[in-house]
Amino acid sequence: MADIIFRNVTKRYGNTLAVDDASFTVNDNEFFCFFGPPLSGKSTILRLVLGLETPDAGEILIGGRPVNAVSPAERNVAMVFQNLALFPHMSARDNVRFPLVERKVADAEIERRVADVAAKLHIGHILHKPPGQLSGGERQRVAIARALVRDPNAYLMDDPISALDARLREETRVELKRIQRELGKTLIYVTHDQEEAMSIADRIAILDNGRIRQIGAPAEIYDRPASTYVARLLGSPVMNILKSVRGESGVKAAEGAVSIADRAAPAEAVEIGLRPEDIKVSPWAEGGKVRPARVSEVEPLGGYTVVTLTAGQARLKALLRGQPEIRPDAMVAISCEPGRVHYFGQGGGALAR
Numbered sequence: 001m002a003d004i005i006f007r008n009v010t011k012r013y014g015n016t017l018a019v020d021d022a023s024f025t026v027n028d029n030e031f032f033c034f035f036g037p038p039l040s041g042k043s044t045i046l047r048l049v050l051g052l053e054t055p056d057a058g059e060i061l062i063g064g065r066p067v068n069a070v071s072p073a074e075r076n077v078a079m080v081f082q083n084l085a086l087f088p089h090m091s092a093r094d095n096v097r098f099p100l101v102e103r104k105v106a107d108a109e110i111e112r113r114v115a116d117v118a119a120k121l122h123i124g125h126i127l128h129k130p131p132g133q134l135s136g137g138e139r140q141r142v143a144i145a146r147a148l149v150r151d152p153n154a155y156l157m158d159d160p161i162s163a164l165d166a167r168l169r170e171e172t173r174v175e176l177k178r179i180q181r182e183l184g185k186t187l188i189y190v191t192h193d194q195e196e197a198m199s200i201a202d203r204i205a206i207l208d209n210g211r212i213r214q215i216g217a218p219a220e221i222y223d224r225p226a227s228t229y230v231a232r233l234l235g236s237p238v239m240n241i242l243k244s245v246r247g248e249s250g251v252k253a254a255e256g257a258v259s260i261a262d263r264a265a266p267a268e269a270v271e272i273g274l275r276p277e278d279i280k281v282s283p284w285a286e287g288g289k290v291r292p293a294r295v296s297e298v299e300p301l302g303g304y305t306v307v308t309l310t311a312g313q314a315r316l317k318a319l320l321r322g323q324p325e326i327r328p329d330a331m332v333a334i335s336c337e338p339g340r341v342h343y344f345g346q347g348g349g350a351l352a353r
């Protein structure tokens with residue numbers, strides 16, 4: 001069992017609160033992702049798990065055992081660093097064997113583990129080649145195999161694929177997800193890329209200045225962000241958040257250009273959130289109750305089109321399917337199903353409808 005538990009863990013560097021009263025449980029076999037902007041405390045959490053840092057307050061448990069006073073070596077958690085470069089003068093096999101040879105593991109055991117990890121990563125047929133003769137994707141798989149061959153309690157990865165180009169990154173994250181499932185190991189993964197966090201994790205913890213703002217499955221965090229902070233971190237484009245006023249029959253925002261007929265809207269709501277894909281754009285007809293919005297930019301992306309709209313002081317983005325006939329400067333009506341609207345109160349906390 002390698003569940004990892006933080007109980008009210010705080011870590012300071014001088015006056016900086018790098019991790020602020022963090023409590024969470026990473027379950028055994030879980031792919032758990034920390035996501036947040038730079039300097040939000042992600043790497044410090046990994047260093048605390050590894051034992052490279054000691055908490056100023058709180059307790060850390062690995063597999064049920066308190067480890068505050070346990071050395072990094074005894075914790076048996078493996079860090080996969082950002083740099084996945086291979087040794088160019090060694091064959092792929094020797095690269096994968098390297099961490100075990102270094103630890104003086106018996107030859108027969110080395111052969112067994114290398115064969116096992118090679119099968120899982122589908123690299124058995126290229127192990128005899130030097131890195132120079134491998135494709136980018138193959139080199140990446142060999143590097144991951146080298147990291148995984150040690151068989152620790154849990155793996156930690158700090159932005160391991162951020163240096164790769166976009167296509168290779170997409171391939172590698174699918175691969176990592178599959179490998180983690182097959183290895184059946186706990187994996188804590190740090191990324192600053194929301195798409196990566198959403199696609200790869202069983203659960204995500206959202207960090208802000210050392211504080212955990214929300215923990216949940218990707219779909220749960222996306223559909224029910226606990227605050228405007230979290231709402232603004234996920235999605236492409238991100239959620240539109242508009243100042244709103246409550247009327248008798250519902251809510252109005254963007255100087256009347258958005259009108260939501262939702263009698264169940266919470267009275268304390270001061271902002272509404274609309275995901276770009278939930279916004280409907282239609283031709284505006286004079287004489288209606290709703291004020292128009294003006295199209296300011298149209299970005300066709302092939303399967304989707306991002307339309308930027310201006311309504312009074314508000315700017316919002318809609319994500320429309322296909323390539324609709326919409327031109328800059330057109331006047332349009334914006335609507336959104338009441339069930340898709342997010343409500344936020346004073347201070348940015350999400351409100352239940």
Ligand code: ADP
Nearest residue numbers: 013016017018037038039040041042043044045
């Ligand atoms: P992230 O990984 O999200 O970028 P870090 O965990 O590296 O964030 O940093 C969290 C905060 O702690 C930042 O304000 C950073 O400047 C500070 N910090 C991290 N490591 C050190 C250190 N060794 N000495 C002083 N301050 C540090």
